[in-house]
Amino acid sequence: MRGHLSHRLPQAISGSLLFLAVLCAAGCQSRSEYFGKVDPPAGNVLRFNNGVEPEYIDPNLLAGVQDARIAGMIFEGLTVYDERDLHPAPGAAERWEVSSDLTLYTFHLRKGAVWSDGHPLTAHDFVYSWRRILDPKTASRYASMLYYIENGEAFNVGKVKDASKLGVRALDDYTLEVKLRQPVSYFLSLTAHETYMPVPAHVVERYGDRWTDPSHIVGNGPFQLVEHRTNDKFEFIRNPRYWNSAGVKLDRVTAYSVDDNHTAANLYEAGVVDWVPDYIPSDYMGYMRGRFKDLYTPPYLGIYYYAVNITRPPLNNPLVRRALAMGFDRRAITGDLLRAGQIPASHFVPVGFPNYHSPPGPDYNPPEAARLLAEAGYPNGAGFPSVTILINTLSEHRKIAEAVQEMWAKNLNIQVSIRNEEWASYLKDRRSMNYDLARAAWIADYPDPSTFTDLMEGNNGNNDGGWKNPGYDRMIALARQQPEESRRMEILEKAEALLLHDLPVIPVYTYSADGLIKPYVRGVYGNALDRHALNRVWIDRQWKTGRPKSGDEL
Amino acid sequence: MIRFILRRLVLSIPVIFLIATTTFFIMRLAPGGPFQMEKAIPPEIMANLQAKYGLDQSLPVQYGRYLRNLLHFDLGPSYKFPDRTVNRIIGEGFPVSLELGMAALIFALLLGIPAGVISAVKHRGFVDHLTMGIVLIGISVPTFVMGPLLILVFSLTLFWFPPGLWGTFRQMVLPSITLGMLYAVYIARLTRAEMLEVLQQDYIRTARAKGLGQFRILWKHALNGAMLPVVSFLGPAIADLATGSIVVEKVFAIPGLGRFFVDSAFSRDYTVVMGTVLFYAVLLILANLVVDVLYQFMDPTIEYR
Numbered sequence: 001m002r003g004h005l006s007h008r009l010p011q012a013i014s015g016s017l018l019f020l021a022v023l024c025a026a027g028c029q030s031r032s033e034y035f036g037k038v039d040p041p042a043g044n045v046l047r048f049n050n051g052v053e054p055e056y057i058d059p060n061l062l063a064g065v066q067d068a069r070i071a072g073m074i075f076e077g078l079t080v081y082d083e084r085d086l087h088p089a090p091g092a093a094e095r096w097e098v099s100s101d102l103t104l105y106t107f108h109l110r111k112g113a114v115w116s117d118g119h120p121l122t123a124h125d126f127v128y129s130w131r132r133i134l135d136p137k138t139a140s141r142y143a144s145m146l147y148y149i150e151n152g153e154a155f156n157v158g159k160v161k162d163a164s165k166l167g168v169r170a171l172d173d174y175t176l177e178v179k180l181r182q183p184v185s186y187f188l189s190l191t192a193h194e195t196y197m198p199v200p201a202h203v204v205e206r207y208g209d210r211w212t213d214p215s216h217i218v219g220n221g222p223f224q225l226v227e228h229r230t231n232d233k234f235e236f237i238r239n240p241r242y243w244n245s246a247g248v249k250l251d252r253v254t255a256y257s258v259d260d261n262h263t264a265a266n267l268y269e270a271g272v273v274d275w276v277p278d279y280i281p282s283d284y285m286g287y288m289r290g291r292f293k294d295l296y297t298p299p300y301l302g303i304y305y306y307a308v309n310i311t312r313p314p315l316n317n318p319l320v321r322r323a324l325a326m327g328f329d330r331r332a333i334t335g336d337l338l339r340a341g342q343i344p345a346s347h348f349v350p351v352g353f354p355n356y357h358s359p360p361g362p363d364y365n366p367p368e369a370a371r372l373l374a375e376a377g378y379p380n381g382a383g384f385p386s387v388t389i390l391i392n393t394l395s396e397h398r399k400i401a402e403a404v405q406e407m408w409a410k411n412l413n414i415q416v417s418i419r420n421e422e423w424a425s426y427l428k429d430r431r432s433m434n435y436d437l438a439r440a441a442w443i444a445d446y447p448d449p450s451t452f453t454d455l456m457e458g459n460n461g462n463n464d465g466g467w468k469n470p471g472y473d474r475m476i477a478l479a480r481q482q483p484e485e486s487r488r489m490e491i492l493e494k495a496e497a498l499l500l501h502d503l504p505v506i507p508v509y510t511y512s513a514d515g516l517i518k519p520y521v522r523g524v525y526g527n528a529l530d531r532h533a534l535n536r537v538w539i540d541r542q543w544k545t546g547r548p549k550s551g552d553e554l
Numbered sequence: 555m556i557r558f559i560l561r562r563l564v565l566s567i568p569v570i571f572l573i574a575t576t577t578f579f580i581m582r583l584a585p586g587g588p589f590q591m592e593k594a595i596p597p598e599i600m601a602n603l604q605a606k607y608g609l610d611q612s613l614p615v616q617y618g619r620y621l622r623n624l625l626h627f628d629l630g631p632s633y634k635f636p637d638r639t640v641n642r643i644i645g646e647g648f649p650v651s652l653e654l655g656m657a658a659l660i661f662a663l664l665l666g667i668p669a670g671v672i673s674a675v676k677h678r679g680f681v682d683h684l685t686m687g688i689v690l691i692g693i694s695v696p697t698f699v700m701g702p703l704l705i706l707v708f709s710l711t712l713f714w715f716p717p718g719l720w721g722t723f724r725q726m727v728l729p730s731i732t733l734g735m736l737y738a739v740y741i742a743r744l745t746r747a748e749m750l751e752v753l754q755q756d757y758i759r760t761a762r763a764k765g766l767g768q769f770r771i772l773w774k775h776a777l778n779g780a781m782l783p784v785v786s787f788l789g790p791a792i793a794d795l796a797t798g799s800i801v802v803e804k805v806f807a808i809p810g811l812g813r814f815f816v817d818s819a820f821s822r823d824y825t826v827v828m829g830t831v832l833f834y835a836v837l838l839i840l841a842n843l844v845v846d847v848l849y850q851f852m853d854p855t856i857e858y859r
Binding site: 036037053055056057058061063136137139140141142143144156157158209210211212213229230231232233256257258259260262263264266267269270272422423424425427428429431440441460461462464 | 584585586587589590591592593594595596598599602603605606631634635636637638643646647702705709710713716717718719720804805806807809810813820821822
């Protein structure tokens with residue numbers, strides 16, 4: 001026995017040494033202003049982590065944020081977002097005219113613009129693309145983004161068979177006329193969205209489903225895709241035929257498809273990638289915030305909320321819903337748990353729309369919540385039926401649900417349980433109303449509050465909690481016909497007030513767009529849609545001594 | 555011998571058919587489908603999407619079509635990544651997993667065999683205890699702890715190796731060690747146990763009596779005899795290593811095949827689930843066959859019919 005003991009000693013020592021080495025390393029690193037290595041790449045190259053492997057890079061078919069980021073490099077819409085304030089700027093169209101009733105848009109395309117294979121880019125390409133995305137046979141899941149176009153919806157669901165009845169036509173090679181079914185003041189933002197980007201008819205028709213293969217794909221955007229390996233990366237070079245190629249500063253871009261957020265953070269820390277636009281592990285936030293200059297957390301146009309199935313008792317009682325909404329402290333969730341830039345929200349439309357002001361929602365107020373619950377017939381939680389929160393499997397959702405669960409137990413003396421399901425089962429249960437309360441989220445498709453208020457219309461497929469309020473639907477319809485902007489915002493604000501009165505949703509917080517960006521990556525600007533054009537991005541080799549980043553630069 | 559191989563191959567056909575059938579129907583029991591997303595899809599669009607991929611037909615019809623395509627080695631398009639076929643996904647992912655698996659195996663052999671030999675030679679000595687202590691740690695520490703630990707020390711503190719991605723030699727080092735460690739310690743233990751037995755044998759004593767040097771005795775005489783159980787361990791180990799490891803592939807962001815086993819099930823990517831399961835089944839059947847054949851060469855007393 002004695003002998004054994006003495007033999008184990010060296011192992012114990014080496015083990016402790018290893019641990020000390022790790023501790024020391026962590027200690028040494030924390031002195032830096034930046035997270036990990038700061039070492040610019042050789043050449044005008046940007047390496048960033050795009051996140052989970054995109055499903056589609058075809059602009060007509062894509063649905064995910066990661067898909068859109070790749071497509072946005074290869075293609076360009078009629079308009080592009082100005083990154084700083086999200087106002088639409090000229091893209092493939094150099095100018096446009098809008099009728100006073102906001103229903104007729106005429107776009108003038110750049111003469112001489114070509115696809116990356118030299119084929120001319122004309123208004124007919126846009127007609128082809130928009131017909132394709134709305135064609136029922138294409139079965140695009142995001143086609144509803146084009147329902148604003150006259151007959152768009154009817155054609156998409158098969159009620160109108162003739163594609164020429166769609167409100168889009170090429171007056172000549174360089175003039176595109178778009179007729180809308182309603183006044184849409186934000187249509188020029190929609191034309192910057194990926195779903196409105198053109199696809200090359202001559203390539204799509206030739207290669208079918210395989211046209212997005214790097215050996216076939218042709219685009220009209222600033223970069224050209226040269227290599228793609230599933231779950232690994234996309235490689236781009238500058239597109240020399242892009243109309244503003246001279247303005248593009250990067251020669252190459254690599255977009256990695258690393259879907260594990262700790263691995264992504266590791267790659268950033270080791271200096272293998274220069275930018276991680278999201279995918280920051282939430283357990284790093286407490287440590288990183290305020291310590292590193294390369295972490296950014298601006299607000300993001302997205303809302304985290306609990307959908308309420310209002311057909312089930314006790315949640316069919318509005319008093320109960322109000323009590324629940326007032327019975328937990330959102331600041332505890334954003335401030336103590338998530339600790340990035342999230343903003344507590346008791347209203348449904350996130351903060352960040354300049355001309356829109358959400359009405360006040362049900363804020364944290366435990367005594368009032370307890371009173372409402374008593375009024376609903378459950379004094380001090382007595383007799384409160386069992387209620388379950390449905391979440392999809394992810395540790396953050398669980399942490400948030402547990403915090404809410406604990407606060408409801410403390411403030412209202414009610415016990416709720418948590419049920420977690422993997423993604424596909426969760427979606428199925430939500431769509432079939434097989435839940436009491438469900439974690440839900442919505443991210444803006446375009447910078448207008450209607451992207452949120454439309455969601456709760458009675459016939460909207462995303463409104464899956466059984467709530468249907470004719471007054472609300474009337475207001476949403478009224479807002480659609482209103483060409484006057486400030487008047488439209490007023491109507492939407494009133495609609496949201498109604499929503500916050502009925503509470504078929506319990507808002508929790510407004511998202512933040514968290515990311516890490518090396519100090520030498522310049523020309524990336526923060527905005528509420530977290531959309532970034534890489535055209536103007538450049539690598540600053542004099543980052544230590546040169547001009548510092550401006551305030552809105554990330 | 556050839557008859558034996560042919561017989562085994564023919565017998566494996568109903569096995570594969572059974573696996574294909576079971577997987578096909580079990581998979582469809584899971585709720586949801588491959589095209590759902592958080593944003594609701596109009597029912598008309600969903601119907602068109604289902605029709606586009608033939609998912610609107612009855613299950614027996616789909617099953618029949620699947621089997622017909624399978625006969626032509628066509629595993630169909632992925633539903634989640636419709637611009638890629640399952641054949642392409644396997645064709646891209648498998649070589650990476652194979653590369654990782656073989657690198658891990660080489661590491662395991664290079665570490666395991668010498669460690670086992672040294673332990674046996676210095677039996678009950680300090681080196682033996684130290685080696686077997688490390689072996690114990692190697693067995694006890696799972697890959698999801700080993701990987702991040704190696705990254706912390708060698709990538710984020712010493713900056714010797716990148717913490718992920720795949721392609722260069724430096725990128726291969728840490729994942730190979732992570733994946734190979736468990737195999738290395740098994741091999742070390744197997745080698746040590748066999749060596750201890752072999753070193754007691756008369757012919758080793760004879761060799762020593764002849765005055766041969768220690769190295770020559772170990773290398774020429776003892777090791778040969780001790781390798782048999784190691785080789786039989788390698789058969790299933792290779793099949794196991796070649797099909798990839800979900801944990802190591804996630805931690806090190808390696809674009810291998812292993813992650814598809816899990817990811818495709820979650821995304822209800824039916825064709826990819828089928829493809830990876832069948833591919834793995836065929837690989838296992840072949841690996842077992844190779845081992846059985848090798849046995850006969852190594853030990854002529856085993857006879858097959």
